[in-house]
Amino acid sequence: MRNVYLVTAFVVVLAVSILGFRGTPFTKPPIDVFPEWAFPGMKRQPKPYPQGASRFFADGRADRPLPPGVVSRDPLRNDYALYEGKAADGSWLRGFPSALTVDAKLMARGKERFTIYCAPCHGAVGDGNGITKQYGMGATPTYHDPRLRDMAEGEIFNTITHGKNNMLSYADKLLPEDRWAVILYVRALQRAQTGTVSDVPADHRKELGL
């Protein structure tokens, strides 16, 4: 009987030394306790997944690119100010599209989106000294020069939508409304650089030690 216990103990030690402990990093595909061959179609169902693979299509992906000439079923985007940044006469829009309410909420949204998508290169205050500069990013223009101060809001919108020079398009990351929110915040950053004490409301001056 003693031998049986010894053999059992040996098997346990052997199993633990082969299987290891929980949480040890490993690179091979995980073991499946309920494998696919025993329970087909349960855990991995035959359906396309977002950004998943598909054996049906020649390029091997489940997400399909838009066929050429496809027409969107969304409501018609005929508000050229909102979606293109253009005024009625085709010039770049100055100011903000009438479809948007310019308020503190839009500003807060703009600040949040700017911090996520723009600040890495343009810097938190828009001076072009973002963190990426230390890692070899080329010259990023500062917002605080006359050219960009006087640039129409619509042209900035166009730059975010289509990119410019080394900056690629951010249309896939920022919805049109978010792009306008970002522009509003950029305007605030530009305004802040030329601000004086008289711009600060009297009851807030103490917070800044003025």
Added chain:
Amino acid sequence: MSKLFPKSANKLPLQIIVYLVVLAGVVTAGATYYMTPKYTRVGYAPVQPVPYSHALHAGQLGIDCRYCHSNVEKSGVANLPTSQTCMNCHNQVKKDSPLLAVVRHSYETGEAVPWVKVHQTPDYVYFNHAIHVNRGVSCVECHGKINEMEVVTHAQPLSMGFCLDCHRNPAPRVREPGDVFNLDSATIAQKSGLEAAHKFLKDRNIKPPQSCSGCHR
């Protein structure tokens, strides 16, 4: 006949039963330890086609999760970034690095980068990223400290028990909306106490479902 079985054989049935009980205990312990995602999935760190470091990009550079996983607030799926997203910087930073050849190839041809999926729930689980991050569940709760990982490693079991732990008692785990994407932030409970966390849940009417159809369909 007394010679055929020695006297010790009288104890044998009892000894066998005792051994079987011990064996059942050992097998149960082994199955409990090894046959759950805590063993099978935690620690999974596959070799990726590009040695992308979250520790560098999200940790050191402080780039927000949403810069790359840009639809996480809008979609059930926290998308992998397009290769254009990589090229936003890498058309200038380390633009000739051989490590980024796969990304450049993908950007030029439109072929997908063959990333290896690390976190994968079964297909009958319908996890929605947007609804969790918009209700104050931070990335860190399920993915661990991604911002400190050189190689993304499966940090939590993501088993049904893991989900239900939080669905039954979300208060200690929720964060302020502004802290959700800051993986080093403290939960509301850590900042201002459990009562504040319960108030946060009540004010926002956050009632995680515990019914089957909440997640399975």
